Amino acid sequence: MDLGYLDSAPIIQIKNLTKTFFVKGANVTAIDDFSLDINRGDIYGIIGMSGAGKSTLVRCINALETPTSGTVIFDGIDLSEQSGRNLRHLRRAMSMIFQQFNLLAQRNVLSNVCFPLEIAGVPRKEARKKARELLELVGLSEKEKSYPAQLSGGQKQRVAIARALATDPKVLLCDEATSALDPTTTGSILALLKGIHERLGITIVIITHEMGVIEKICSHVAVMEDGRIAEMGRVEEIFSEPKSSAARKLVYPDEDKRVNYIGERCIRVVFDGSSSNAPVFSNMIRECNAAVNIWFADLKDIQGKAFGHMIVELPDDESQAEKIVSYLRSNNIKVEDASK
Amino acid sequence: MSFETIFNLMLTETWRSLYMTIFATLGAYLVGLPLGVFLCITDKDGIKPMPAINSIVGICINIMRAVPFLILAVVVVPVTRTVMGTSLGYQAMTFTLVIAAFAFVARVVENSVKAVDKGVIEAAHSMGASIFQIICKVLIPEAKPSLILGAAISATTILSFSAMAGILGGDGLGFVAISYGHHRGQRDIMWIAVALLVVLVIIGQSLGNLLARKIDKR
Numbered sequence: 001m002d003l004g005y006l007d008s009a010p011i012i013q014i015k016n017l018t019k020t021f022f023v024k025g026a027n028v029t030a031i032d033d034f035s036l037d038i039n040r041g042d043i044y045g046i047i048g049m050s051g052a053g054k055s056t057l058v059r060c061i062n063a064l065e066t067p068t069s070g071t072v073i074f075d076g077i078d079l080s081e082q083s084g085r086n087l088r089h090l091r092r093a094m095s096m097i098f099q100q101f102n103l104l105a106q107r108n109v110l111s112n113v114c115f116p117l118e119i120a121g122v123p124r125k126e127a128r129k130k131a132r133e134l135l136e137l138v139g140l141s142e143k144e145k146s147y148p149a150q151l152s153g154g155q156k157q158r159v160a161i162a163r164a165l166a167t168d169p170k171v172l173l174c175d176e177a178t179s180a181l182d183p184t185t186t187g188s189i190l191a192l193l194k195g196i197h198e199r200l201g202i203t204i205v206i207i208t209h210e211m212g213v214i215e216k217i218c219s220h221v222a223v224m225e226d227g228r229i230a231e232m233g234r235v236e237e238i239f240s241e242p243k244s245s246a247a248r249k250l251v252y253p254d255e256d257k258r259v260n261y262i263g264e265r266c267i268r269v270v271f272d273g274s275s276s277n278a279p280v281f282s283n284m285i286r287e288c289n290a291a292v293n294i295w296f297a298d299l300k301d302i303q304g305k306a307f308g309h310m311i312v313e314l315p316d317d318e319s320q321a322e323k324i325v326s327y328l329r330s331n332n333i334k335v336e337d338a339s340k
Numbered sequence: 341m342s343f344e345t346i347f348n349l350m351l352t353e354t355w356r357s358l359y360m361t362i363f364a365t366l367g368a369y370l371v372g373l374p375l376g377v378f379l380c381i382t383d384k385d386g387i388k389p390m391p392a393i394n395s396i397v398g399i400c401i402n403i404m405r406a407v408p409f410l411i412l413a414v415v416v417v418p419v420t421r422t423v424m425g426t427s428l429g430y431q432a433m434t435f436t437l438v439i440a441a442f443a444f445v446a447r448v449v450e451n452s453v454k455a456v457d458k459g460v461i462e463a464a465h466s467m468g469a470s471i472f473q474i475i476c477k478v479l480i481p482e483a484k485p486s487l488i489l490g491a492a493i494s495a496t497t498i499l500s501f502s503a504m505a506g507i508l509g510g511d512g513l514g515f516v517a518i519s520y521g522h523h524r525g526q527r528d529i530m531w532i533a534v535a536l537l538v539v540l541v542i543i544g545q546s547l548g549n550l551l552a553r554k555i556d557k558r
Contacts, residue, residue, distance in 0.1 A: 064465055088468035095466070102463035105558045106481050116467040118477065147557040167467070 009076065010037035011171060011203050012061060017070035019056050019227075030056040032227035033070070038220075040170075043197055043204045045214040045235070047250060048224030054207045057224070058175050061205070062094050063087055075170060092120055095164035099176035101156040103148040103163075109135065110144040113162045120167055127166075134162035137199075138192060154185035161192065171203045172196075178213055190216045211250045215239065215302045223247040239307045240272025241334075252298060252309065265314045265321065266295065268338040269328060273305030284327050290320045311338055346529065349516065354536055356430040357512035360502040361540075364437035365495045369449075371442040372494075375401075376449025377475060383454075387461060388471050404443035409501050412440050413508050433502065433510035441498050448494055452486035453479050485556035492548020496541045503537055513537050 019031040030053040038044045048054050059065040061072055063079045072079045074090060082090060095116070103112050110131050117127035135141050138158040148156055157177060164172055174193070178186040194217045197204055206218060214221050214235060222232035223246050230246035231238060242251040285292065292312050299308035314321040328335050341349075379397060382390040404412070416439050417427045424432040456479055464478045480487070503514025513533040521530020 062466055064462065088470060091466060091468035096463070098459060098463065100459050102457070102459040104460055104478065104482060105457070106484060106556075108557075115464075115477070119464070119467050119469045119473055149558045173466075 011040045011075055012036075012038040012205070013071075013073040014038075014057075014061070015071045015073070017057070017060055017072065018068050019053075019060060019065060020068045029227055031060065031067075034224075034227065034229060035070075036222055036229065036232065038171075038203065038205060040203055041197075041201055042220055043194075043206065043218045045206045045208065045218035045221040046224055047208055047211065047214055047221060048246070049249075050209060052224040053227040054209075054224055055175060058096070058173050058205065058207050062091055062096060062173060092116065092167040093169050094171040094173060095167060095169040096173040096175060097157065097160045097164050097177045099179045101148070101153070101160045101180075103156055103159055105148055107147075108144065109140065109146050109148070109151070109159050112148070112159055113166055116163060116166045130166060131162070134165055135159075137165070137196070138162045152185075153181050154189060157181065157185075157189050158192065161189075161196070165196070165200075165202075169202065171205060174204065174206045174208075176207055176209070179208065179210070183212075186210075186213070187216070193217060211253070215300065215307075223250060236273050236302070236305070236307070239302060240270060254296075254298070264339055265316070266338040267312055267314060267325065268336045269310045269312055270334040270336065271299060271306045271308050271310075272334060273302065273307050274332050278331075280328070280331055280333065284324060284331075288320060288323045288327055290315050290317075290324055292324065341526075341529070346532070349529075350513075350532060350536060353511060353513050353516045353533070354540070357499065357502055357514070357537070357540065360430050360434050360437055360505070360510070360512055361495055361499045361544075363434045364441060364498050364502065365445075365491065367434070367438035368441040368445040368494065368498065369491070371438070372445025373449050375442065375446040376451075377453055377479065379446060379450040380453040380479070381471070381475065387465075387474055401443045401446055405447070409440050409504055410507065413505060416440075417508075428509040430511040433505045433508075433512075436505065436508075436510075437498055437501055440501055441494065444497060445490075445494050448490040449487065452483045452490050455486060456482045485552040485558075488552040488555070489548055492545050492552075495548070496544050499537070499540060499544065513540075 014034055014036045017031055017034040018029065020027045020029045034057065046054055046057065056065060060067050061074070063072070063082070067080065074094065077090065079087065079090065104115060107115065110128065113131035113134055114124075114127040117130060122130070132141070132144065135144055138161055140155060140158050140162070143151065143155065148159070151159065178189050181189060190213060193204060196202065206213060208214065218235050220233065221235050221238050223230045223238065223244060225244070225246035230244035231242065238247055239251055242248045292314060294310060294312055296311040297308070299306055299310070314324060325335050375397070379394065379401075380386055381388045382394040384391050384394075407415075413436050416436055419439070420427045420432050420436050424435050426432050427436075460482060461474060461478060464474050469477070502510065502512050503517070506512060506515030506518045513536050517530045517533040520526045521533065
């Protein structure tokens, strides 16, 4: 077998996946003809509002749900052709962490991390050794005898991450893993995941409804709406130029509220990470000798580059306005009309 | 009756009540624990849904539980006689009590196991656990504190069944209360027997509560 080919092939291929549930006498389509490739080593974000079908999708990826039609191919193996014992074996290669952590309340931390190894039939001594290494990796070595009830949310998720890594999985599925945590803890868990990704080269799939999570660690993102992909691509692309309404809603969450304030001669100035660090705006004002009115700005720093947009009202003078637009464009900044 | 006679009578019969309760509880759990787990996992939301079998077993258990204990005890007399050689005495009555109590125990167990967090079960599934592994490593260990509380309730219920069995020729404190107190009009003996039953129930329940609290890590 040509293993070189396998290495370059996507680790997860989702092809025309559809999942319908029969709820109270009606068919509900949770996932609708969904196709997506996730490459080895990606940190792939799947984002959508609640009810978009994200959780069902992740459960189809590890075959906890059986798709109504379509296939999921994991590491070259079609999951729909597997059953029972084989499927259980395959699941060990794609671990999962959850919003509610799902630790065993009656087991201590060490024993929780040993749990998947017990299931896999690893000898106790070996399992404990591995569990201790993983607890060190997630920074919880001193808590090995504590019980989940004695830990904070962030600590519980660290234990869950250690547990998920115990069987040396190829993929880590994160189902709203930071949604029950405060922003600071979310940041530290994401930093931990990023560190693990760099160290182990594991593929990570992140299901979330928070754009902040995607922008912090993902390389790629698929925006999901009503069980379909609204848009997908590299994170920078989606952030600089969201095309679908679902993606716009996530990237510019306050856009709707703003509409009323926007005046007649407005432009949207988009920063897509390609502009230099120069103070473009103050330079522009000096250069064009014109005053502009800034209505709105939402800029963020994503991995060291500026992303976001500003809504600016142009001066009444046509020639001045044109000058401003061409100045911005010459500085690699996208400008679109945003008038009422 | 001299104090010594009363004391010896109470000692013997308390022991017999305890014997019936302990062994009947063990016997009832031998059948009721697997049955309760079976009811839980074969439920439509369980880890191995088998709705048809589940409802049939459920109905049988409800029938067993609906029949009053005394009626059930009379009905199983021939079975007890075949299995135990006699239908009289505390050892034979232990068997009758197992028959009378296992359905109750199955429901108590089902209740405890059903309360195990669904998320933890899902996590075990995601790790590739088999149904048997989920039962042994997740459902029962996670339900343990609740199962112990349930066992205390079951044991005290079986103790009160065993007291009723006094009417049918069982031994124990219930038999003493009925034969001495009711039939012979020795009210003091009756009240002593009842007081001892109360004490046994209090001790049993408290032990259960204590143990459950001690092992619960939540």
